[in-house]
Amino acid sequence: MLLRVMTEPQEGATYDDLLRVARATEGLGFDAFFRSDHLQRIADGDPGPGSTEAWVTLAGLARETSRIRLGTMVSSATFRHPGMLALTVATVDAMSGGRVEVGLGSGWFEREHRSFGLDFPPVTERFDVLTEQLEVLTALWRTGPGTTYSFSGRHHSLVDNPVLPRPVQQPHPPVIVGGKGKRRTPELAARFADEYNVPFDTPEVIAACFDRVRAACTVAGRDPATLVLSVAQTLAVGRDDAEVRRRADAIPANPDELRVGGLGGTVAEVVDKVGRLADLGATRVYLQVLDLTDLEHLELVAAEVAPQL
Numbered sequence: 001m002l003l004r005v006m007t008e009p010q011e012g013a014t015y016d017d018l019l020r021v022a023r024a025t026e027g028l029g030f031d032a033f034f035r036s037d038h039l040q041r042i043a044d045g046d047p048g049p050g051s052t053e054a055w056v057t058l059a060g061l062a063r064e065t066s067r068i069r070l071g072t073m074v075s076s077a078t079f080r081h082p083g084m085l086a087l088t089v090a091t092v093d094a095m096s097g098g099r100v101e102v103g104l105g106s107g108w109f110e111r112e113h114r115s116f117g118l119d120f121p122p123v124t125e126r127f128d129v130l131t132e133q134l135e136v137l138t139a140l141w142r143t144g145p146g147t148t149y150s151f152s153g154r155h156h157s158l159v160d161n162p163v164l165p166r167p168v169q170q171p172h173p174p175v176i177v178g179g180k181g182k183r184r185t186p187e188l189a190a191r192f193a194d195e196y197n198v199p200f201d202t203p204e205v206i207a208a209c210f211d212r213v214r215a216a217c218t219v220a221g222r223d224p225a226t227l228v229l230s231v232a233q234t235l236a237v238g239r240d241d242a243e244v245r246r247r248a249d250a251i252p253a254n255p256d257e258l259r260v261g262g263l264g265g266t267v268a269e270v271v272d273k274v275g276r277l278a279d280l281g282a283t284r285v286y287l288q289v290l291d292l293t294d295l296e297h298l299e300l301v302a303a304e305v306a307p308q309l
Contacts, residue, residue: 104137148160
């Protein structure tokens with residue numbers, strides 16, 4: 001089981017805050033550092049320093065780290081033209097020496113779209129935009145050297161794109177599709193993704209999502225075993241109940257709810273929960289760390305949780 005650190009910097013984190021967590025992620029032996037891709041705070045209250053731009057941040061971290069994987073969980077298809085995103089990701093992939101992954105979703109937070117003057121169409125149309133983006137990205141990266149790529153869709157159009165620079169990873173950086181939709185999400189994952197992620201839910205919901213994406217792979221003529229399955233879970237682990245509650249209060253979250261739909265609890269409880277996720281087929285867990293000042297939280301997971309997995 002690979003443990004990956006996932007952050008939500010739109011809630012108030014500077015680049016230096018993220019750099020500190022990324023360095024701890026690498027030094028403590030975690031597999032990857034991921035961040036959300038939002039443009040402004042979601043929770044009400046003090047906006048803090050404001051959200052940093054996701055791919056600019058990852059470009060900086062690419063030069064400040066040497067081993068960990070880096071990526072978004074997830075970038076909204078409504079934020080960037082796929083031709084520009086392909087160029088951005090390829091550039092950061094080169095800057096990292098081939099350690100980048102890109103998570104993609106349809107977008108859901110209407111307020112940030114209005115704030116930045118971005119279109120926010122109905123959900124069905126957003127999935128159409130996501131479908132085109134996945135098609136363009138993967139096709140661009142698979143286009144051979146010395147040739148061009150053109151695409152004409154309802155939402156995007158490219159004419160004779162030179163497909164430069166090439167990503168370090170071939171045929172392209174891993175693509176992650178996440179979500180709990182019952183039809184289009186598993187279909188898109190089966191068609192385009194290297195990894196399918198189920199965010200923030202109970203083992204029962206996760207199991208149903210995994211079953212749907214396996215079925216979608218079979219319908220698409222793809223071996224389900226070729227699709228990596230992963231989950232994202234909010235983290236609040238402690239050596240005892242008092243420490244669990246302290247960390248839950250800092251987020252803030254209900255520790256009992258985290259025990260059900262997240263990774264809340266003592267070390268033994270969290271180890272058991274990760275084991276149940278592995279039994280469902282997950283091979284990667286994204287640990288959503290919301291208190292970026294508490295590096296002892298990561299140290300505890302690295303010292304007492306990870307060795308038991």
